[in-house]
Amino acid sequence: MTEYPYGQRDLFAEPETYFFAKCHQRDYLAAWRASRDRFLASLVARARQQSAICASCQPALPGSFALAERISVAFEELRLGTMDAADFASAIEPFVVKYEVFKRLFEHYSADGKRDPRSLPASLATYVLFAQCLAALAQRTGSLKHLSTLLKLCDALASQSPASFSAADAQTLSNVIETERFLVERLAMQCAA
Amino acid sequence: MRRLTDVAMLCAPTWRSRAYAQCFAALDVWPALVVYLPGHEPDWDGAPVVEVDLGQTDGPIRFQPATTAQQVFSGAGVETLMSPATDINQPSVRGLLRDLPQPVVLYSGPGGLILREPTLSIGKRYLHVHGGYAPQYRGSTAFYYSILRQGTIGATALWLDSRIDTGPILLRRSYPVPKGVEVDRVLDPLVRSDVLRQVLIERLRSGGFSAGKPSEDEAAETFHVIHPVLKHLALGRCGLVDRP
Numbered sequence: 001m002t003e004y005p006y007g008q009r010d011l012f013a014e015p016e017t018y019f020f021a022k023c024h025q026r027d028y029l030a031a032w033r034a035s036r037d038r039f040l041a042s043l044v045a046r047a048r049q050q051s052a053i054c055a056s057c058q059p060a061l062p063g064s065f066a067l068a069e070r071i072s073v074a075f076e077e078l079r080l081g082t083m084d085a086a087d088f089a090s091a092i093e094p095f096v097v098k099y100e101v102f103k104r105l106f107e108h109y110s111a112d113g114k115r116d117p118r119s120l121p122a123s124l125a126t127y128v129l130f131a132q133c134l135a136a137l138a139q140r141t142g143s144l145k146h147l148s149t150l151l152k153l154c155d156a157l158a159s160q161s162p163a164s165f166s167a168a169d170a171q172t173l174s175n176v177i178e179t180e181r182f183l184v185e186r187l188a189m190q191c192a193a
Numbered sequence: 194m195r196r197l198t199d200v201a202m203l204c205a206p207t208w209r210s211r212a213y214a215q216c217f218a219a220l221d222v223w224p225a226l227v228v229y230l231p232g233h234e235p236d237w238d239g240a241p242v243v244e245v246d247l248g249q250t251d252g253p254i255r256f257q258p259a260t261t262a263q264q265v266f267s268g269a270g271v272e273t274l275m276s277p278a279t280d281i282n283q284p285s286v287r288g289l290l291r292d293l294p295q296p297v298v299l300y301s302g303p304g305g306l307i308l309r310e311p312t313l314s315i316g317k318r319y320l321h322v323h324g325g326y327a328p329q330y331r332g333s334t335a336f337y338y339s340i341l342r343q344g345t346i347g348a349t350a351l352w353l354d355s356r357i358d359t360g361p362i363l364l365r366r367s368y369p370v371p372k373g374v375e376v377d378r379v380l381d382p383l384v385r386s387d388v389l390r391q392v393l394i395e396r397l398r399s400g401g402f403s404a405g406k407p408s409e410d411e412a413a414e415t416f417h418v419i420h421p422v423l424k425h426l427a428l429g430r431c432g433l434v435d436r437p
Binding site for chain 1: 304338341342416417420421422426427430434435
């Protein structure tokens with residue numbers, strides 16, 4: 001039985017490059033599903049608990065914008081239909097690139113797109129929000145690029161202790177994981193057809 | 194034996210470099226000089242000769258993955274230099290490249306390294322064959338995304354500029370994916386080398402390299418290293434997932 005290899009360590013602390021990944025095993029997809037199922041079960045349990053974890057992020061830094069605020073505004077516009085998927089993709093593209101290149105995000109960025117040196121690393125709440133954005137975009141557009149980034153981000157989030165998520169974030173992330181599963185299964189069916 | 198007096202090749206120890214060297218050998222056309230980047234040659238554990246049919250009129254490509262680029266070039270007596278470093282952006286490598294008499298550098302650097310300024314601005318033109326059909330498939334492992342979407346694998350010969358895979362395009366091709374051919378070590382290098390072959394043939398015919406056509410940003414997409422779950426599905430389309 002193949003073991004899904006990206007659940008063994010904290011992927012925010014020790015990022016994964018995914019270069020030349022060996023994934024030809026027949027049961028690779030089943031291993032990934034099993035790994036996600038375990039994480040999902042722990043998230044569902046977490047979501048039922050009272051949460052003492054504060055989901056709020058670092059307080060505002062003068063001269064910078066907060067990543068969570070920036071992408072949540074765009075996400076809300078997408079949901080309301082006042083922003084189309086292409087514009088939404090453009091809005092989050094700088095952060096997709098940053099996550100792909102540096103494997104992490106920060107709470108605050110300056111207007112030129114560079115991270116504010118005073119900024120803390122992104123909180124799990126911000127990463128969950130970012131995952132939600134990626135899932136919505138991949139679902140609406142069928143974008144494989146965003147699905148790939150979502151899979152990587154979900155690997156990293158699944159490498160965290162469930163107790164480190166707030167109950168609300170655990171619930172949101174559960175939904176993201178379900179969407180991720182749906183998108184992969186849909187693609188697998190298309191490939192098999 | 195013909196020498197391209199205007200061409201030097203920057204050569205890392207990779208499968209791609211091996212495919213390029215064997216492409217030069219098949220044409221019996223050679224770069225004037227090869228600059229080797231230090232590094233470990235990968236070990237091949239498959240059949241000594243792999244034949245891949247990409248639909249060429251002259252039959253399948255024969256590739257000997259275990260034969261290194263150094264073995265091919267030294268057998269042809271091509272002049273060589275050893276780079277002082279693997280990182281192509283280091284000043285020592287930049288100085289070496291600047292001093293070369295050849296104005297065109299065929300780029301076959303290590304995976305994951307990107308040629309940056311100021312090395313891009315030392316008066317050389319860098320010819321690169323990108324593993325994807327640009328501009329629709331720019332970036333890293335772009336060919337896996339085209340395999341998933343369209344069942345095709347492409348490559349694009351372009352002049353490098355300061356952005357990723359956005360330089361002027363000399364030639365691009367897209368091929369139906371043959372079943373059962375390993376992608377990372379064989380198919381992608383061979384697809385790139387087949388595009389290089391066509392660029393070299395045109396270079397011989399016309400006596401110079403084309404300036405290329407601008408790569409339009411419309412419909413362009415830049416990809417990042419594909420996640421293994423998606424790669425697994427792409428391998429399935431190539432008939433490369435283990436059978437029970």
